[in-house]
Amino acid sequence: MARSDEQPSGDLAARLSATRALTLDLAAPLSDADATIQPHPDASPAKWHLAHTTWFFETFILRDHVAGYRLHDERWPYLFNSYYEGEGERHARPRRGMLSRPSLDEIREWRRAVDEALAAALPGLPPEAVGLVELGIQHEQQHQELFLTDLLASLAENPLEPAYGELDPAPCFAVEPLSWIDGRQGLVDIGAAAAGFAFDCERPRHKALLHPHRIASRCVTNGEWAEFVADGGYDNPSLWLSEGWDWVRREAIRGPLYWGEDETAFTLAGRRPIDRAAPVDHISYYEADAYARWAGARLPTETEWEDAFSSADPAIGHQLDRAGPVLPRPGGGPFGDAWQWTVSAYLPYPGFRPEEGTVGEYNGKFMCGQFVLKGASCATPRGHSRASYRNFFQPASRWQFTGVRLAQDG
Numbered sequence: 295m296a297r298s299d300e301q302p303s304g305d306l307a308a309r310l311s312a313t314r315a316l317t318l319d320l321a322a323p324l325s326d327a328d329a330t331i332q333p334h335p336d337a338s339p340a341k342w343h344l345a346h347t348t349w350f351f352e353t354f355i356l357r358d359h360v361a362g363y364r365l366h367d368e369r370w371p372y373l374f375n376s377y378y379e380g381e382g383e384r385h386a387r388p389r390r391g392m393l394s395r396p397s398l399d400e401i402r403e404w405r406r407a408v409d410e411a412l413a414a415a416l417p418g419l420p421p422e423a424v425g426l427v428e429l430g431i432q433h434e435q436q437h438q439e440l441f442l443t444d445l446l447a448s449l450a451e452n453p454l455e456p457a458y459g460e461l462d463p464a465p466c467f468a469v470e471p472l473s474w475i476d477g478r479q480g481l482v483d484i485g486a487a488a489a490g491f492a493f494d495c496e497r498p499r500h501k502a503l504l505h506p507h508r509i510a511s512r513c514v515t516n517g518e519w520a521e522f523v524a525d526g527g528y529d530n531p532s533l534w535l536s537e538g539w540d541w542v543r544r545e546a547i548r549g550p551l552y553w554g555e556d557e558t559a560f561t562l563a564g565r566r567p568i569d570r571a572a573p574v575d576h577i578s579y580y581e582a583d584a585y586a587r588w589a590g591a592r593l594p595t596e597t598e599w600e601d602a603f604s605s606a607d608p609a610i611g612h613q614l615d616r617a618g619p620v621l622p623r624p625g626g627g628p629f630g631d632a633w634q635w636t637v638s639a640y641l642p643y644p645g646f647r648p649e650e651g652t653v654g655e656y657n658g659k660f661m662c663g664q665f666v667l668k669g670a671s672c673a674t675p676r677g678h679s680r681a682s683y684r685n686f687f688q689p690a691s692r693w694q695f696t697g698v699r700l701a702q703d704g
């Protein structure tokens with residue numbers, strides 16, 4: 295998170311206000327019913343995202359750092375605490391979709407009240423609380439991405455296939471030929487520098503060893519994935535990790551999550567023809583790994599990825615700029631379109647220290663059974679990512695915008 299010497303500034307207030315406004319804009323087209331349903335236990339209702347991000351600010355800043363602050367509703371923290379044991383008992387995650395009350399309008403009113411209290415408190419906050427405001431902004435940006443991926447999962451449950459909004463038709467784009475970038479070898483530094491915002495799991499910056507390797511110049515496309523499917527990629531156990539093959543058979547997996555018949559896929563803009571030049575998305579770690587084996591390659595390590603793209607501008611690429619549907623597009627860079635699976639387990643860096651206090655539960659306690667993804671996606675708010683960023687998901691997860699960039703031994 296932000297260093298504790300950071301002082302409240304106009305920039306922080308402006309970013310807080312813009313971030314809070316974007317979340318409301320994302321929810322603007324939704325009915326209370328749209329915002330209440332939960333498609334599966336990993337995905338949360340849109341209304342819950344609006345409320346939980348507000349709970350985060352109310353709890354860790356207003357309650358803890360503003361004298362005399364009274365909770366908007368003392369019953370609601372039980373509903374909208376996600377996983378913070380330090381904050382006590384909470385509503386079961388798989389039952390978040392059962393909360394028809396409080397209503398979407400009541401949640402909006404809570405947001406307005408908390409925003410007002412935050413704006414009033416900001417100039418007088420102690421430095422440690424200013425760092426928590428920054429963390430709250432970054433947290434809300436993460437939930438904006440989850441809002442979109444969870445909403446896509448909800449809409450996909452409806453046989454009428456409703457669209458969240460409209461997108462321009464895919465521009466005609468020739469697929470950029472894939473080339474291989476020779477990576478550096480030897481000891482390199484990875485992880486976030488001491489200054490500036492980063493999550494605790496990105497620190498400390500440390501040495502890592504790179505063996506001879508090369509990394510693909512772009513992500514695997516839908517067209518290339520279609521060749522994998524046509525070549526029997528999902529029928530050939532020799533391509534799959536044992537766990538992955540069990541998963542493919544148990545879940546009857548035949549392609550990326552939202553692919554359907556006739557070379558179409560369900561998207562936030564409804565069912566559309568698959569753009570063969572765009573990066574493939576909604577694939578699991580297992581699928582990424584099997585594809586890489588089929589293609590005579592492998593997944594990059596997180597060190598290889600970070601070192602290759604540490605000088606690329608993380609603010610360039612197809613990322614979230616305004617409320618509305620998003621979709622991976624052709625021609626993007628390392629940041630944007632689809633998060634890229636790495637072969638690296640999500641583990642603590644040497645010398646890792648979780649943040650102090652209850653927010654120390656933010657990242658560290660999830661360092662088991664998950665893999666690191668690098669880059670950003672079309673649903674990542676622009677400005678949120680950086681080369682040291684470590685997204686992480688379990689290997690069977692694929693409701694996020696997850697894709698693959700290949701690597702090879704050198």
Ligand SMILES: [Fe+2]
Nearest residue numbers: 346376433437
């Ligand atoms: Fe959260």
